[in-house]
C-alpha cells in the first residue's frame with residue numbers, strides 16, 4: 001500500500017473517526033478545525049463557575065443499537081449508564097415525555113388502562129382527507145386536536161420557525177405516543193454518558209503518531225494542495241462559497257443561567273406553549289448524576305433561522321433546500337480529490353452513532369479504493 005497524505009477538515013466525530021482509522025491503516029493525516037477545540041458539536045467542558053460538565057452545543061445523549069459502534073466509543077473513554085428522561089411544560093403544568101400512558105392520564109386527569117387510552121385517542125383522532133397534506137393534518141389524524149395543540153403545535157412552530165401546516169406530513173411517521181408508562185426517551189440497546197465528557201473521547205481518537213491536529217484554522221481550498229485526498233466535514237454549500245445560495249439551517253441561541261442547588265429537577269424540560277419563546281431548558285448536572293455540585297448551570301434554548309455568521313445546527317430540508325441540495329450534489333460529484341462527510345458535508349441530521357458508523361464505513365471504503373488504485377467518490381453515502 002502507498003502511504004497517502006490526507007487532510008481532514010473538521011475535528012468532530014466524523015473527522016476524528018476517519019483520521020484514526022486511516023492513520024491506523026498507515027496513512028498520514030492532518031486534521032484542522034476552525035474552532036479552538038476538538039469534538040465539533042459534541043464538545044463538553046467544565047463550567048468555570050459551577051464546575052458542572054456542560055454540553056456546549058446542546059444536550060448530547062449517546063444511544064445506539066450498533067454493537068461495533070458501542071465497542072468503538074468505549075475503547076476511547078468510560079461510559080456510565082444514563083437513561084434520558086424528558087419533561088414538558090404545557091399550559092402551566094408539567095407532563096412526562098415522550099407522550100406515554102402517564103402523559104395521557106395526566107392530561108385528561110384520568111386513570112386509563114392501555115386499552116382504554118388507545119380507544120380514547122382513536123376517538124379523538126380526526127378523520128381528514130387522505131393522504132394528510134402536512135404535519136398538522138398528520139398529527140390531527142393521529143392524535144386529535146387536544147393533544148396536538150398541547151404538545152406539538154407551539155413546540156413545532158418554535159423549533160422550525162414556521163406554521164406546522166408548512167411542514168411535510170412525513171416528519172411524523174409513527175404515532176408519537178406510547179401506551180405504557182415507559183418514559184425512557186430512547187429505545188436503543190445501549191445508552192450512556194461519557195464519564196469525562198465527549199471531548200476527551202475525541203481527543204483520544206486523535207491521539208496517534210500519524211495524526212497532526214491544527215485548531216483555530218479555517219479551511220480554504222488552497223490548503224488542499226499537497227494532499228492526496230481531502231475529507232470535508234464542513235457545510236457542503238461552503239465548499240462552493242455558497243455561490244448557488246445557502247442551504248437552510250436552524251441555529252440555536254443558548255442563554256446561560258446559574259442557580260444555587262437544583263433549578264428544575266431534570267436534565268431537559270421542554271416548553272410546548274407558543275407564547276414562551278424558548279423550546280427547552282437543559283440543566284447540565286443531570287447528565288452526570290454520579291457527580292455532586294452545590295450550584296447548577298442551565299441553558300435556555302431558542303431556535304431561529306441561521307444567518308451567515310451563525311452555527312448551523314438543524315438542516316431544514318424543505319422543498320427549496322432539497323432542490324438547492326441536488327444542485328450542490330451534482331457539482332460535488334464533478335470534484336476530484338474530496339469526499340464530503342458528516343452532518344454538514346451531507347446536509348443531514350445524524351445522531352452520533354450514525355455519524356461514527358458512516359465514518360467507519362467511509363474509512364473502509366477509502367482503504368479498499370486505495371488498495372485497488374481507484375478514485376474515492378465525492379460521497380460515501382448519498383445525502
Ligand SMILES: Cc1cc2nc3c(=O)[nH]c(=O)nc-3n(C[C@H](O)[C@H](O)[C@H](O)COP(=O)(O)OP(=O)(O)OC[C@H]3O[C@@H](n4cnc5c(N)ncnc54)[C@H](O)[C@@H]3O)c2cc1C
Nearest residue numbers: 010012013014034040041058060061219234342343351352
Ligand atoms: C442540538 C443538537 C443536539 C444533538 N443531540 C444529540 C444526541 O443527543 N445524541 C446523538 O447521538 N446526536 C446528537 N446530535 C448530533 C451530533 O451533534 C452529530 O452526530 C455530530 O456532531 C456529527 O459530527 P460531525 O463531525 O459530522 O459534525 P460536527 O460535530 O459539526 O463537526 C464538524 C466540525 O467541522 C468544523 N468545520 C466546519 N467547517 C470548517 C472549515 N471551513 N474549516 C475548518 N473547520 C471546519 C466545525 O468547526 C466542526 O468542529 C445533536 C445535534 C444537535 C445539533
